[in-house]
Amino acid sequence: MCVGVRRPANPFQLQGQAVPFVSSFRYLGVVFHSSGRWREHAEHLCCRGQRRFYQFLAWSENRQLHTGFRESLLTSCVLPSVLFGSEFLDVAPPLARASLLRMRAI
Incomplete structure (x- = not known):
């Protein structure tokens, strides 16, 4: 390319x-x-975020969770995956994560 x-x-x-x-x-x-x-990349991130959101809905309905607990899970797990593209679920070693966080802070 x-x-x-x-x-x-x-x-x-x-x-x-x-x-x-x-x-x-x-x-x-x-x-x-x-x-x-960056249109293709943005569309890819939106699709991945939607997929994560609907997985969360199906999972929470299946377990019959209370509304308050669903809301806290949504704001702590699902919303960051939609906004940041599942970076917080990365399997990178902790040292690599720490260096990435330092680079973002600069």
Whole structure:
């Protein structure tokens, strides 16, 4: 994938085969688009957040939880996953999480 309007005249080759150009590419959970737009990534995050929300609804209905408990679960678990793309459920080691938090604070 080449970002921008210009493409190289000679195609890239890997082990003698031309590497195809793609309009979008997913890397580490982020969808990159050749035009530099983030629409596909935003749509992906919205779909993931909706999926998490409806999973929560089905799970809480199945267990017949009280409304107050549902609200506290929604604000502590589901809402952050919708807003931050499930980053808080990441399985990264604690040291990596701490360094990420320090980088975000800067």
